Amino acid sequence: MTVKLTVNGEERQVEVKDGTRRLLDVIREDLGLTGAKEGCGEGECGACSVLLNGQLVNSCLVPIAQADGSRVLTPEGLAQTPEGQVLAEAFTECHGAQCGFCTPGMMMASAALLYRNSQPNEQEIREGLSGNICRCTGYDMIIDAVLMAAQKGRGLWG
Amino acid sequence: MxxxxxxxxxxxxxxxRDESGALPFAGGTDLMVRHRAKNGMGPSFQKSLLFVDHLPELRRVKWDHGELEIGAAVPMAVLADDPRARKDALRREEASEEALSKIPSLLRDAAFDLGAPALRTRATPGGNVANASPAGDVLTALVALDARVILAHRNGERELPVLDFTLGPGKTQLAQNELIRAFRFPVPETRWCYWRKVGTRRANALTKVSLGAFGTIQNGTLESLSLAFGAVGPRIVLADDAAKMLLGFSEKDFESSDGKTRMAQAQKLAAQVISPIDDQRSTAHYRKTVALNLFEEALRALAKNLKENTDD
Incomplete structure (x- = not known):
């Protein structure tokens, strides 16, 4: 089947033999966008997070047939936006990234949170990132980064 | 394949569905995990899949004559009051502000406690009920709300209570030609809700034990009550005998000696219907102890609610 996607603002078509192929595999292998990572492969760790029609999803749990006709924002696309740049600066300044494997997913979840709640408190940030696992930072520095991104990006998140 | x-x-x-008997597939948050292969590979399904997540008829939240109808494929995020998901639902005219405002806190809290944000944008009540796990949070809430499931087939629909629909883990009364279309339940004006889930990790953890309670209150008196325990048996357990003991309770009954006797009896009756097991998530002993603690906590919350209502 032919699947049409708008990926990071660009229209793309992919041929897939099987509609149950994961969105994660299509964006990594067919589209060469390797920002989203496979961690657990079962929706527990959030490393594969992308926005599907503006909503945060684990791309390892989405069969590609369900994404047909949708908008997808990957970490590469987020990085090009002013919001993504604010997040990247805040993660850098607060030491929110160490090994970096969780970071793209963390930033996608952070962006999804800030889009629905532009001035979250610490508790709301912890809840917003609760589906993303980090084994390096102990989370506190990531929380600081999101607080900073909320403050520095005031007005950006709509 | x-x-x-x-x-x-x-x-x-x-x-x-009728012609192929294909497996209904909504948000996929259970099915993709159950059928996953190795990392780097897609899932492996033996049966054909019938995607239903996008069907407009399954995505509506309707308020109709005192009853709320929740489509089987309404994302949990909408039920859990995620503002972005709700805005999308309103924009697509899948729900009205009024219908969304009628979602009882019991269902909202149970949906919120299910998974993490990225799961709640995909997971659906239809999937949670079809999965028929006694640890299903929204399933437990729907049972407490005395919801009916509406099952559609080519020539019509049938309705049955959600609890009767589930037969045990992974087993339901869904016929080969049917799809879960929606859930319906009354939402009275003066209602009391309680929800508590006990798990390990705050997010994404499956429930060790849960309690959803739903009551109606008239003139400061408890008029009806249902108590639904999750993960204490192969199906959701309704402690109806315990609930009956408490009917007619008002604020003063929580202090009186007669009221205290009735509460103690109610707890004994609840204990009789709870029969949890040991598994990888918890032990029977822990589950039973905690289930009864939740029962006590629910009663304290009810007492507080009746007190505040009486004060009005």
Missing amino acids: GMSVRPVDLAEALIL
């Missing part, structure tokens, strides 16, 4: 199909509407979906 079967084919996957994505019908345009419910009518087409029901024909495909």
